[in-house]
Amino acid sequence: MVKMTLEDVAREAGVSLATVDRVVNGRNGVHARTIERVNAAIKLLGFHPDQHASRLARGRDYDFRIILPTGENEFMQALDAEFRATRERQLQERVRLSIQYVDTFDGEALAAALERLPSSIDGVAVVALDHPAVTEAINALADRGVVVLTLVSDVPNSRRAHFVGIDNYAAGRTAASLIGRFVGPRKGKVGMIAGSLALRDHVERQFGFEQVISREYANLEVLPVREARDENARVETVSRSLLRDHPDLVAIYNAGGGQAGVVAALEATGRVSDVIFVAHELTASTRRHLVRGTVDALINQDVGHMARSTARILTALREGRPIVPGQEHIRIDIFLRDNMP
Amino acid sequence: MVKMTLEDVAREAGVSLATVDRVVNGRNGVHARTIERVNAAIKLLGFHPDQHASRLARGRDYDFRIILPTGENEFMQALDAEFRATRERQLQERVRLSIQYVDTFDGEALAAALERLPSSIDGVAVVALDHPAVTEAINALADRGVVVLTLVSDVPNSRRAHFVGIDNYAAGRTAASLIGRFVGPRKGKVGMIAGSLALRDHVERQFGFEQVISREYANLEVLPVREARDENARVETVSRSLLRDHPDLVAIYNAGGGQAGVVAALEATGRVSDVIFVAHELTASTRRHLVRGTVDALINQDVGHMARSTARILTALREGRPIVPGQEHIRIDIFLRDNMP
DNA sequence: CTGAAAGCGCTTACAG
DNA sequence: CTGAAAGCGCTTACAG
Numbered sequence: 001m002v003k004m005t006l007e008d009v010a011r012e013a014g015v016s017l018a019t020v021d022r023v024v025n026g027r028n029g030v031h032a033r034t035i036e037r038v039n040a041a042i043k044l045l046g047f048h049p050d051q052h053a054s055r056l057a058r059g060r061d062y063d064f065r066i067i068l069p070t071g072e073n074e075f076m077q078a079l080d081a082e083f084r085a086t087r088e089r090q091l092q093e094r095v096r097l098s099i100q101y102v103d104t105f106d107g108e109a110l111a112a113a114l115e116r117l118p119s120s121i122d123g124v125a126v127v128a129l130d131h132p133a134v135t136e137a138i139n140a141l142a143d144r145g146v147v148v149l150t151l152v153s154d155v156p157n158s159r160r161a162h163f164v165g166i167d168n169y170a171a172g173r174t175a176a177s178l179i180g181r182f183v184g185p186r187k188g189k190v191g192m193i194a195g196s197l198a199l200r201d202h203v204e205r206q207f208g209f210e211q212v213i214s215r216e217y218a219n220l221e222v223l224p225v226r227e228a229r230d231e232n233a234r235v236e237t238v239s240r241s242l243l244r245d246h247p248d249l250v251a252i253y254n255a256g257g258g259q260a261g262v263v264a265a266l267e268a269t270g271r272v273s274d275v276i277f278v279a280h281e282l283t284a285s286t287r288r289h290l291v292r293g294t295v296d297a298l299i300n301q302d303v304g305h306m307a308r309s310t311a312r313i314l315t316a317l318r319e320g321r322p323i324v325p326g327q328e329h330i331r332i333d334i335f336l337r338d339n340m341p
Numbered sequence: 342m343v344k345m346t347l348e349d350v351a352r353e354a355g356v357s358l359a360t361v362d363r364v365v366n367g368r369n370g371v372h373a374r375t376i377e378r379v380n381a382a383i384k385l386l387g388f389h390p391d392q393h394a395s396r397l398a399r400g401r402d403y404d405f406r407i408i409l410p411t412g413e414n415e416f417m418q419a420l421d422a423e424f425r426a427t428r429e430r431q432l433q434e435r436v437r438l439s440i441q442y443v444d445t446f447d448g449e450a451l452a453a454a455l456e457r458l459p460s461s462i463d464g465v466a467v468v469a470l471d472h473p474a475v476t477e478a479i480n481a482l483a484d485r486g487v488v489v490l491t492l493v494s495d496v497p498n499s500r501r502a503h504f505v506g507i508d509n510y511a512a513g514r515t516a517a518s519l520i521g522r523f524v525g526p527r528k529g530k531v532g533m534i535a536g537s538l539a540l541r542d543h544v545e546r547q548f549g550f551e552q553v554i555s556r557e558y559a560n561l562e563v564l565p566v567r568e569a570r571d572e573n574a575r576v577e578t579v580s581r582s583l584l585r586d587h588p589d590l591v592a593i594y595n596a597g598g599g600q601a602g603v604v605a606a607l608e609a610t611g612r613v614s615d616v617i618f619v620a621h622e623l624t625a626s627t628r629r630h631l632v633r634g635t636v637d638a639l640i641n642q643d644v645g646h647m648a649r650s651t652a653r654i655l656t657a658l659r660e661g662r663p664i665v666p667g668q669e670h671i672r673i674d675i676f677l678r679d680n681m682p
Numbered sequence: 683c684t685g686a687a688a689g690c691g692c693t694t695a696c697a698g
Numbered sequence: 699c700t701g702a703a704a705g706c707g708c709t710t711a712c713a714g
């Protein structure tokens with residue numbers, strides 16, 4: 001299999017290099033008949049464009065913006081760190097990532113940030129609140145030809161090109177199955193804590209969780225979900241009240257952050273060993289609690305994978321190339337003490 | 342941050358392009374003083390070489406060989422399919438993968454295949470038996486400057502550059518924890534089936550599995566491991582005898598292939614619901630059994646990830662670039678019915 | 683709607 | 699041990 005170049009295609013089709021380039025990259029201003037002739041030659045010769053030559057010739061780097069929430073959420077900080085690492089590596093690939101921090105919980109502020117993006121931008125990935133102003137801003141960008149990706153929490157009704165994150169509904173179901181299985185035949189109550197029900201991801205987790213418990217584990221009863229804003233102190237307060245009010249509490253699922261709060265409450269009340277605790281996100285601290293057994297299982301979305309995937313998808317879509325679905329699918333990782341990375 | 346080129350470095354260091362290239366790529370025949378001057382300029386300017394230009398200029402494609410086992414093992418066929426898909430994509434990246442099939446269980450044959458590799462080859466990834474002749478062949482290649490990767494099953498005492506696969510010891514421990522948790526307080530026997538104890542991966546799984554069960558689940562007793570060559574029929578025979586001989590069998594762990602054999606035995610004896618079954622590898626058929634509940638949990642290594650990772654690692658090491666550990670780590674996936682991809 | 687030419691930032695012989 | 703020049707396979711203005 002000899003490698004074919006644009007040159008070969010041009011010769012075969014009887015046109016110039018520039019024209020073949022136009023056809024290959026779908027630029028307009030080419031006669032339909034010419035397009036056909038070129039495509040025939042491409043097919044005949046089995047031509048595949050050379051990525052490296054193309055990126056080199058283009059000269060300009062791609063300019064992508066990543067919008068992350070302000071605040072001290074441990075998960076978001078881990079994601080931020082991975083984006084920084086990816087940014088350094090992508091510099092050698094002619095891709096420029098710039099990271100911007102916005103109060104994601106404020107729909108108007110987020111929409112304004114999106115609207116203020118320089119017109120030279122090639123694409124943007126955003127941790128988005130599902131809010132009408134945000135949807136509008138995303139659609140406006142998409143209409144301008146900017147590639148828009150949603151990160152972690154989706155805005156499915158917008159014209160974003162892709163969502164980088166897990167199926168949170170399935171994550172909630174997974175948590176439920178783990179708890180159902182680990183609790184075994186015991187009867188009792190299950191407490192669920194979320195960060196905020198304003199973000200779509202936690203709502204979806206709640207929905208999946210309650211569905212599986214109620215449908216498959218008749219011995220368990222899910223208590224009304226409590227919001228705790230991903231803050232350790234609030235999570236601890238909520239956990240303590242759950243433990244106090246329900247002597248028959250057999251499990252806790254914290255779908256948000258602030259896992260240390262649950263741990264503190266479990267330890268203070270001496271109920272570590274009889275209450276199953278399923279948490280989200282592998283961090284230095286959840287890892288430790290998993291090893292000790294305070295956390296029984298962890299559900300994780302790999303922040304490194306998400307950052308790398310975001311960069312790849314932005315670039316591929318910008319270049320009009322297809323993405324590799326299997327490579328970009330963010331898994332719902334289940335970690336027990338034994339299979340942590 | 343302006344983008345710096347070799348040209349800029351050459352000017353700053355007062356040498357030619359060719360000399361900077363020599364330093365950047367560690368080619369020899371450069372005076373120590375010159376090397377220092379060039380490195381100083383690189384540091385001063387914050388120069389990063391342009392991957393695309395370099396791959397383009399090199400002209401020649403990389404030529405990598407993938408050696409997979411002959412036979413009809415479903416997992417290996419899935420891996421093969423992923424390598425074929427990766428091969429097509431890599432063509433556009435100036436990387437050529439060729440796939441070769443060898444009887445991996447025959448150490449001498451495998452070693453001979455490795456020795457017969459054309460000298461023009463840039464790297465090889467091999468599903469390797471841990472056998473003295475194989476180790477020798479791997480070391481000979483490594484000494485010749487060929488990048489050698491082991492795939493799926495490692496040969497840790499060889500000079501292979503990297504192992505692409507999971508920590509099988511941890512995978513065995515994970516299976517044990519899942520079974521211990523899912524069985525709950527019931528007392529009983531646990532059957533373990535392996536493909537072959539000649540391959541290192543299954544031995545490691547066995548070791549990890551037995552360790553965790555014996556150390557942490559006093560209510561469970563692991564029966565002597567049975568080999569069944571990853572064949573459905575053999576696996577079914579073994580499973581039937583386990584079920585017949587042990588009315589108190591509470592779980593089965595099949596560390597190898599042939600999962601359909603376990604399913605058939607469980608269904609025939611009507612013990613699907615009281616025997617926990619943990620299996621390996623997500624395939625069309627294990628997926629179905631997981632949904633139905635015959636398989637309680639699946640441990641998986643992502644074949645798509647392995648194929649892509651292999652290509653990336655071969656290329657990076659061949660170019661003397663560092664790999665990104667987080668990206669290349671093959672996870673021990675745990676799949677319940679709820680979090681399958 | 684189409685083409686000729688310059689150039690992207692490296693590597694590769696070749697010469698000295 | 700070092701350098702000058704050609705070339706990798708595209709894209710980008712510019713011209714017509």
